[in-house]
Amino acid sequence: MNDDGTDDTPWDVVVIGGGNAGLVAAITARERVSRVLLLERAPAALRGGNTRHTRNVRCVHDVGDAYTPGVYPYSELWDDLCAVGDGPSSEELASLTVRESASVPPWMSAHGIRWQPPLTGTLHLGRTNRFFLGGGKSLLNHYYNAIARHGGISIVYDAKVEDLEMTGNRCSSVIVLAGSVRHRVRARSVVCASGGFEASLDWLREYWGDAVDGYIIRGTPYNDGHVLARLFAAGAAREGQERGFHAIAVDARSPRFDGGIATRQDAIPLGIVVNRDALRFHDEGFNLWPRCYALWGGHIARQPEQFAVALWDSKVNGLFLPPLYGAYTSSSIRGLASSVGLSPDALDHTVDEYNAAVVTDGPFDHKVLDKCHTSGLSIPKSHWAQRLDKPPYYAVKLRPGITFTYMGVKVRADARVIMADGQPFDNVYAAGEIMSGNILSTGYLAGFGMTIGSVWGRRAGTEAATDAR
Numbered sequence: 001m002n003d004d005g006t007d008d009t010p011w012d013v014v015v016i017g018g019g020n021a022g023l024v025a026a027i028t029a030r031e032r033v034s035r036v037l038l039l040e041r042a043p044a045a046l047r048g049g050n051t052r053h054t055r056n057v058r059c060v061h062d063v064g065d066a067y068t069p070g071v072y073p074y075s076e077l078w079d080d081l082c083a084v085g086d087g088p089s090s091e092e093l094a095s096l097t098v099r100e101s102a103s104v105p106p107w108m109s110a111h112g113i114r115w116q117p118p119l120t121g122t123l124h125l126g127r128t129n130r131f132f133l134g135g136g137k138s139l140l141n142h143y144y145n146a147i148a149r150h151g152g153i154s155i156v157y158d159a160k161v162e163d164l165e166m167t168g169n170r171c172s173s174v175i176v177l178a179g180s181v182r183h184r185v186r187a188r189s190v191v192c193a194s195g196g197f198e199a200s201l202d203w204l205r206e207y208w209g210d211a212v213d214g215y216i217i218r219g220t221p222y223n224d225g226h227v228l229a230r231l232f233a234a235g236a237a238r239e240g241q242e243r244g245f246h247a248i249a250v251d252a253r254s255p256r257f258d259g260g261i262a263t264r265q266d267a268i269p270l271g272i273v274v275n276r277d278a279l280r281f282h283d284e285g286f287n288l289w290p291r292c293y294a295l296w297g298g299h300i301a302r303q304p305e306q307f308a309v310a311l312w313d314s315k316v317n318g319l320f321l322p323p324l325y326g327a328y329t330s331s332s333i334r335g336l337a338s339s340v341g342l343s344p345d346a347l348d349h350t351v352d353e354y355n356a357a358v359v360t361d362g363p364f365d366h367k368v369l370d371k372c373h374t375s376g377l378s379i380p381k382s383h384w385a386q387r388l389d390k391p392p393y394y395a396v397k398l399r400p401g402i403t404f405t406y407m408g409v410k411v412r413a414d415a416r417v418i419m420a421d422g423q424p425f426d427n428v429y430a431a432g433e434i435m436s437g438n439i440l441s442t443g444y445l446a447g448f449g450m451t452i453g454s455v456w457g458r459r460a461g462t463e464a465a466t467d468a469r
Contacts (some may be wrong), residue, residue: 021432085443195224240437247297
């Protein structure tokens with residue numbers, strides 16, 4: 001792009017968004033065409049969208065190794081995906097994603113990504129997920145450094161896409177504000193990989209009302225959904241539930257934006273969770289943690305004041321990643337209640353009722369679906385139920401932490417965006433969170449967002465480059 005805003009030579013492929021999906025799309029496209037432009041909304045220091053906060057990717061593998069011991073076949077990943085929330089939105093596109101996930105780790109390795117064994121204290125992920133050495137920030141740096149070494153991809157930071165200029169059902173130009181200069185960028189093909197609308201509190205408020213005031217946005221503040229809104233304005237069809245999102249339980253002391261994975265609370269399956277009235281409101285041991293942890297944000301969002309407290313005792317302390325800001329602690333349940341602002345009488349009653357209902361039909365084992373459960377409670381705990389009876393006791397205040405939203409654009413199997421009349425755009429493709437609603441409905445599997453971004457980034461990059469040629 002020129003400093004005066006002129007840009008007469010069309011780019012083969014313009015990629016909007018510099019996170020995992022956008023980078024994979026840009027790299028894939030560059031292997032097929034000569035001129036690729038990547039537009040990153042954030043400054044260089046904060047580049048990469050929500051990928052900065054990731055740790056791993058979930059993929060099918062029929063052979064284990066040092067990084068993913070054991071096998072994880074297509075059938076098991078498919079069953080896991082179908083078991084979360086309401087299951088896949090589109091079985092066809094979800095099945096495609098699961099099937100192609102097997103090729104993601106080799107592709108990443110070929111493009112410089114390195115791996116590490118699962119972290120200690122990471123519940124139930126060692127066999128199913130592959131961890132990036134250095135986490136998501138390291139993965140991003142590898143990709144960006146590879147782009148700098150090999151050339152052919154131009155990157156513009158602080159680049160806000162204001163509009164998509166359409167000629168019929170074809171995007172002819174992208175209007176970009178970079179610094180103080182507005183550019184009209186001509187494009188043969190466009191890949192939209194700019195995330196969801198989770199950072200737009202006004203948009204979230206349309207579906208959740210004033211409950212949004214109690215939400216924490218775990219990821220980048222730059223995912224405000226502006227590109228998604230422009231696609232809708234251009235006639236793109238919607239796919240995914242309006243209130244569908246990947247939202248987890250985070251420490252209530254987290255920053256409003258960009259707290260990332262470090263603020264996640266993993267104590268839930270090993271203790272109990274209560275709301276502002278000191279009442280339990282959901283089964284803490286419903287399923288293995290990677291299958292249900294992303295439902296807890298929604299559960300807390302529906303509680304009074306969007307607030308909850310996780311409690312556990314010394315028997316399980318240390319079996320999960322510790323709270324970033326530390327935990328409240330006390331030698332008694334009543335003392336713990338006072339520390340976190342709950343009624344001591346109400347919390348005492350809830351814990352006594354829970355303790356009396358614990359049934360142990362086998363040994364406690366936090367690594368599998370054990371037979372420690374409750375009996376007689378209106379809200380059961382299905383696994384990992386143990387009496388809270390060994391002081392000191394611990395607690396963390398919780399808020400719903402939104403990672404990304406699911407409602408986005410509808411796509412075909414070639415990643416081409418579909419219009420509301422059922423016809424596809426000629427040259428507009430989508431990858432990553434902006435189209436995740438084609439696959440995810442209400443639930444989430446740990447590491448599967450990176451799977452979606454990698455699979456669909458490659459498909460979008462390939463098809464956009466083919467279209468440009």
